[in-house]
Amino acid sequence: MATDKVQGVYFDDTEVRHMSTTTGYVVDLICESEISGLVHEDYKDNGSNVAGTIGYTAGLTTKSFATDPDVGQLSSIYWNKTPVYDKDSNKFNYNNVDLVTNQQTVSQDGLNSRRLVQINEKLRGLERKTGETIEFVKYYRYYTIRNRYCNKVIVNLRVNSLGEIDRNPGTSSSPNEKYGELLDAEVTVIIEYRAKYALGAELFYSTPTPGRTEIKGALSSPYAKSVEIELPIDQAKLSDTRGDFIGWELRIHKRTEEPTTPDVRNEVVVDNIVEETQDKFIYPKSYVVKNTFDAENFSQIPERAYDMRLTKVKIPSNYDPITRTYYQDWDGTFSTEKSATYGASAQTNRPLGRYWTDNPAWCFYDLITNKRYGLGKYVDTSTLDKWTLYEIARYCDELVEDYDNGLEPRFSCNIIIQSRADAYQVLNDMASVFRGIVYYNGGNLFAVQDSLKDPIFQFNNTSVENGEFKYSSTSAKVRHTVAVVRYNDKNNKFEPAVEYVEDVDGIRKYGIKEKEISAFGCTSKSQAKRLGRWILATESNETETVSFTCGHEGAILRPGDVFEVSDSNRSMTRRGGRIQALERTSDSSFKIALDSQLKGGKSWDGNNFITNDNLDSKREYKLTLSTPTYYYDTSQVNLTQSDQTNVIRNKQIQTFDISPNTISYDSNSGVSVLTVSGNLDQTDYTTSGFSGEALWSIATSGVGDADTFFEALPQEQQYRVINISERDKGKYEIAAAEYARVKYGDIDATSKPTNTVAFDVPSSPTSLELAVGRLDGAPNTKKIDITIGHSLDHDKSVAFYQVYIKKGSYPTETDSDSNIRISKAATATATFIPASDGVYYVRAYAYNGVAESNGSHGSAQANKEVVGINPIKDVQITHLSLLDDTTGGANPNESDPTGGEIDEFDDSTAQFKWQTSLPQFQGANIALDFQYKLEVYHDHGPGTVKRTENNYKPDNSQAIRTTYDYTLANNYADSNNDYASISRDISLRVFASTAGGETSIGYDELKIRNSAPEKPIFKTINAFILPIIKSKLSA
Secondary structure, eight states: OOTTSOOEEOSTTOSOOBOOOOEEEEEEEEEESOEEEEOOEEEEEOSOOOTTSBSOTTOEEEEESSSSHHHHHGGGEEETTEESEETTTTEESSSSOEEEOOHHHHHHHOEEEEEEEEEEEEOOOBEEOSSSSOOEEOOOEEEEEOOTTEEEEEEEEEEOOBEEEOOOOBOSSSBOTTTTOEEOEEEEEEEEEEEEETTEEOOOBOOTTTTEEEEEEEBSSOEEEEEEEEOOHHHHTTOOSSOSEEEEEEEEEEOSBOOSSTTEEOOEEEEEEEEEEEEEEOOTTEEEEEEEEEGGGOSSOOOEEEOEEEEEEOOBTTEETTTTEEOSSOOSOBTTTOOOOBTTTTBOOOOSSOEEOOOHHHHHHHHHHOTTTSSTTTSOGGGBOHHHHHHHHHHHHBEEEOTTSSEEESOOOOOOOOSOOOHHHHHHHHHHTTTEEEEEETTEEEEEEOOOOOOOEEEEGGGBGGGOOEEEEOOGGGOOSEEEEEEEEGGGTTEEEEEEEEOHHHHHHHOOOEEEEEOTTOOOHHHHHHHHHHHHHHHHHOOEEEEEEEOGGGGGOOTTOEEEEEOHHHHSSOOEEEOOEEEEEETTEEEEEOSSOOOOOEEEOSSSEEEOSSOOTTOOEEEEEEOOBOOOOTTTOOOOSGGGGGGTTOOOEEEEEEOGGGEEEETTTTEEEEEEESOOOOSSBOOTTOTTTSEEEEEEOSOOOOSSHHHHSOOOEEEEEEEEEEEETTEEEEEEEEOOTTHHHHHTSOOSOOOOOOOSOOOOOSEEEEEEEEETTEEEEEEEEEEEEOOTTTTTTOOEEEEEEEESSOOOSSSOSEEEEEEOOSSEEEEEOOSSSEEEEEEEEEEOTTSOOOSOOTTOEEEEEEOOOOGGGGOEEEEEEETTOSSOOOSTTSOOOTTSSEEEOOSSSEEEEEEEEOOEETTEEOOOOOEEEEEEESSSSOOSEEEEEEEEOOTTOBTTBEEEEEOHHHHHHHTTTOGGGOOSEEEEEEEEEOTTSOBOSOOEEEEEEOOOOOOOOOOOOOTTHHHHHHHHHHO
């Protein structure tokens, strides 16, 4: 048959030519059931929900991947990272797709169990023997199948090429036009088999059909042929003379003569052998997917990936896991126990059973209670606090902003656990998803979450052992400023991703200090961002720990509880104690008598700290009273509704707002009496027996103006319990970490970065006003307050303003003595501290986000003359003392070392140190170039100056510590070079000074003495000893 036809093989002498296609299949056992299955639809915020609500109360938008859910599932199956079905174009990415995902089909019909053995061996054909008779040598290939359950074998042959090149040129008169073309040829392969036994094997069975395979045609590219042979397994097992049946043996040979010239092609290769077992597998309690694919699309079996909603778990009977909402209060039953109304939309008639959810709290609960793969065999559900877990779950479901300008639940858990691990470690890993920890106490298991909480208890110096709180803090060197969070990105086929989170203020202070974290179960970029923020905010804000010993009240606390501390040793004034008496004056007011006089905070009068007799009238205060009450221990009490969870960790305190004008002083008892407006709850709380027992504390509330520095500080000190241990009977040691409420708002803030850069060049500021004033507490230091009128483009394109200042003439953007950048705000103001008298000229410019201005100041220019500037006079020198005196010298203008007026030194060199206080503006020292003037006296008068050091300032000088050495050589020189005149009494005065010789008004002084040593005492030896010595010598 001529080869001008299409290449290929043919059957039954027809003209139709065929090429082979190869299919492969693989069965993946994904996980154990019961699971939700492959994802065929997705849920998104519909835009009507509000951040801060529990779940999507306003509904969701459901997007189906395809009209037919079975087809939509295929978009969640990936071959080599490409989805089988493209849900966006609604087209298949591969041809000849055959997938079995219906688990009912698998459980009823089962799946064939096959084993592929790769061979890739060439068959050698017949070889002609030499001699008159035509005879051939056969070459066999043998293959053993060691599978006594194999009832079918598939031999996959590959014909690399087939045909014979036409080498007949024809004649000159009749040339062969097909010369050199590939003509049809034929190759035959024989496959035989026999059963193998422990004691030998049977003869090979001849299998002309289908064991005899003939391939005809012309091929220049490989052609694959599968030969399926049914093996008589039942018959093979009947043999009782050769021992146990152990498997099969195949014998394969090529029945066609081996080519002796390159023009003849019939190379055949045994590609692989597939063994198929007698029985089908149904994979009980497992989820499997059978993938059948066209092998021409892949060079090897493709990598498979599946987007699935996995294990179904027990959820509260009132919970909708899709919208993540709850219907009213929970009665404590689960979806496996009760079919109840559920979700914000009040749906009904949900079948009993388990449901898929990615709420980490209910995944955590399932891991503990499941008896097959969890701790259910070892942990009784009654010992697990499900009510606290319910509150944790609701916190997880609260909506926060995400990276897509939408909303997402605060915490979701997407994890597959496929290896055994320590149970406690796995539970803590799972709890870490919702920022929690697990602890075991009294035979019960508890989960605690780091979330916003109110304090439930208080302590002050009267309620702890020895009135002592012990504090410690973390080193700034170990505080991280950058978090590198690793997670699997759900928007990128769950590929590993990294989220970089930085604390800008921390980097400015401490530099870049990275911490790498693997976010367990996290697939959301926004959630990874929140985790990084939580770690950095915790390290930055919660830097302190406290420990103390208390009485029986310590037994009330549990890890994770928040309490308040009022420590008079730290606050410098007593703001806590025990109530002496309580009197209810009406339904809305009551009086309490404290155990001491309540005084205001300390303030600095320029020389000393003084205590104010009254509280600051500019501030409001918060009174906290300890009023014991009940609480529910979930291991002892059966709750019936979730609205009772607020008393599981019930508050043992009540708080009230008070004002300084409601406080009076009882001179007879010497204590303060407070008249409090507010409803004192005496129904749910115990207020009897208050005398000398109940605790009180007072702290400023909020932030506001204050007459004293102390009252301007936030005084609420809250801590979270880390550990509780009973040291002795009735004594409990509490260890707690600082609790920073401010961090939670920053953690959940908008995660998506927004472009705030304005590129339009703004117009000039509209005005500029200057006002001269004095700094508080520094009468010789002046300031210029600058107020800028907004540009007309303030809201549109202004990013910031900048003022330029120059003495004597107007500045420009490139020529100025100083400049100040002012951030965009409702009021654009700045303050400049001039260094000397003169006229100061100021101009202001407006800039966009890339620091461009229009080069014009417009009307924003002004000048102001300032006189009476001499800031050096406002500098204070304090803490002048000897180098080894760590506490003395606090008061300026006098000698006040530790222990008296005169300090002793016993070295040849007197080593001094002192501190310098400069005028401050907004908490920072003003810029001032200064030195020191030192005066040394040889008496304690002091009288005549013996030595003056002008413009003294060593290289290591700092405001907190400057040193000076008065040596023996200095003393000798100042004593007219006479050792007999060297002074043992020395006085030193230190002033701040300028290069021009002006000095500070105030100074500090220290008087020291090097006392002369006592003369040695010599005793006379009795004279009567001498004769005795002489007599002994003479003898």
